Amino acid sequence: xxxxxxxxxxxFVRLPCKHFFCIGCTKQYVTINVKEGTVxxxxxxxxxxxxxxxxxxxxxxxSDSEFVRWEDLLLQKTLxxxxxxxxxxxxEVVCIEEEDHFTQCIHCLFSFCSxxxxxxxxxRECLSAEARLHLLKVWLGLMV
Numbered sequence: 001x002x003x004x005x006x007x008x009x010x011x012f013v014r015l016p017c018k019h020f021f022c023i024g025c026t027k028q029y030v031t032i033n034v035k036e037g038t039v040x041x042x043x044x045x046x047x048x049x050x051x052x053x054x055x056x057x058x059x060x061x062x063s064d065s066e067f068v069r070w071e072d073l074l075l076q077k078t079l080x081x082x083x084x085x086x087x088x089x090x091x092e093v094v095c096i097e098e099e100d101h102f103t104q105c106i107h108c109l110f111s112f113c114s115x116x117x118x119x120x121x122x123x124r125e126c127l128s129a130e131a132r133l134h135l136l137k138v139w140l141g142l143m144v
Contacts, residue, residue, distance in 0.1 A: 013061070017044050017051040026053075027061045034066050039073045089117040101126065 014020040026045070030053065033042050042058070044051045059067055079085050084097045088105035089112060095103045097114045102122075104111045111120040115135065118126075 013057060015044050015051065015057065016054060017046075017049050019044050019046045019049055021045055023061070030058055030061050031066060034062060034070045034073070037073055039070055040077060042070075086114040088112070 011023055012020045013023050013026050029045060030042055033039060042053045043049070044053065058070060062070060079094060086095050086097050086103055087093065088095055088103075088108060088110055090110045091105060091108045093105055093107040095105050097103050101114045102111065102120050103114050104120075112118060113120055113126050115126045115132070
């Protein structure tokens with residue numbers, strides 16, 4: 001506790017939740033989380049608070065490259081959590097899945113099945129009901 005006695009108000013960051021922390025400690029906390037890719041955990045360090053640290057505060061604490069990494073990771077995690085987002089097997093561009101698991105890439109125009117990632121196969125079932133159930137369980141983390 002003696003460490004904080006020599007710090008002044010300008011040495012602290014106040015979060016919108018009204019909690020405040022040493023800038024050095026907060027900077028280390030957010031930097032480590034961005035480096036490790038745990039951007040969803042960037043919450044107030046008070047264990048009783050669940051508020052996120054806002055981008056404006058992160059922008060002040062992180063270097064430009066760290067902030068860009070945070071933005072990229074957050075976007076990636078958000079896209080990965082969306083059930084209708086798939087990636088083109090040819091060019092890895094984000095695509096939105098259409099009905100019946102068919103998708104067309106807006107970049108390379110490849111029309112593909114989002115289940116098997118092969119060319120679109122109209123009128124032919126891609127996977128059996130059992131295989132779809134197994135795939136769904138894998139996606140939900142129920143099976144390894």
